[in-house]
Amino acid sequence: MNVVILAAGKGTRMRSGLPKVLHPIGGRPMLSHVLHTAQSLEPKKIIVVIGHGADQVRQTIEAGLTPALQSIMHWVIQDPPLGTGHAVAQTLPLLDQDCPTLVLYGDVPLIRAATLLALVQGVQTHHGITLLTARFDQPKGYGRIVRDPQGQILRIVEEKDADDALRSIQEINTGFMAAPTQALCRWVGALDNHNAQGEFYLTDIIGKSVAEGMPITSVAPGHIEETFGVNSQQERARIERLYQRQIADVLMQAGVRLQDPDRIDVLGSLDCAADVSIHAGCLFEGEVQIDQGVTIGPHCVIRNARIGAGSIIEAFSHIDGAEIGPSAVIGPYARLRPGTAIAEGVHVGNFVEIKNSSLGPRSKANHLAYLGDATIGSRVNVGAGTITCNYDGAEKHRTIIEDDVFIGSDTQLVAPVTVGKGATLGAGTTLTADAPAHQLTLSRAQQVSIKGYRRPQKKEH
Ligand code: UD1
């Protein structure tokens, strides 16, 4: 089949400089959802009609295309946009005449492959147009499906061209249709714009098909939400929630325990093994993989990370570009930045920031530390307030801390510096040279006490 996706509209009601079809659902452009659903039908060609913001739409979408999708995609510019029929007219020279054509909208992102297959099968069975129609309690704004007393579809009337009797019809045109391509070309080529909006309506091909005595059938969507379009920020947000709920359902079907399926956001891909538990308010971005038995506490943000089996991520932790565990405990309030590798059984506590560093098995950094560009061995204890001074104002330098080191609280390690195996650093040390293995190293001013010392008193005026 050919797939035509209409995406030239301006989307004025979004009140945004971003072309409408690039507004995200689940962290990626709406149009990309429609493209991937279309691709799953294995069409010969996908032709996308763009106009408003054409360059930006094309560049953004092409940047994320797989080679397989790229090889079947074609872009067609429609400028100015003179209606849905005019949009399809721009694609006619590209259509393969020997297979049916499916028309989709770039701003209706939740459409499912099963529904589209039913449309294509309708054409293949009846050799005529198949429409995706739905029944809305409030059909305002949509084209209405006009049927004869026997239930045969006669035409589609747009809201603006309809009288009160026609407006009372509740069966609406979702806009999605499939048609035999040769006939589609004939009908679209003969459209006019004699209507209330002065546009070339794709929907007028229904009347032309009826006039030729060709059959018209309709199918209903699997779920009504598949047909919801995005015209405003409110509608985008509503569809975002519906989409997130679908992801939540898939996770729960796979055995993930979600504290509240209405309070999770997945902007990317989240892959969970068995017995994973996720509390409310978590946000996942990019590619996240969570192994068996992991617990994620409330309000965590996790981006491009892998979390090993049995690890616990406590509340309000922010994890970006890290490999963790197994059996690690992170947070609450921890921040792991890109390039972080946390081995088995490590504890990272509250207000600890780690960047481009590795911690070996069973090491601990339990409170208030900054570990940047550090290689830390096994069973190391990093005291509260420890800081790796990795930046000298020009370059970054590494800190190496070998196995079984004990670092006292409030220590600064001025990199580049190495702490040898089993060394102890006294609290408050500013380490500027390597610390030898198995020794106590400390740098500390002599402690003094001043007898009879009096605090200054505030003067009386
Ligand atoms: C259209 C249908 C209407 C249906 C409704 C469903 C027509 C004449 N009407 O109306 O029966 O109930 O969709 O939402 O088809 N587009 C272009 N080029 C254009 C005009 C539109 O690419 O010149 C694209 C838009 O970007 C959008 C889609 O086509 O993705 C629908 O356009 P829109 O203006 O929203 O159509 P409606 O008037 O709502």
Ligand code: CA
């Ligand atoms: Ca619309």
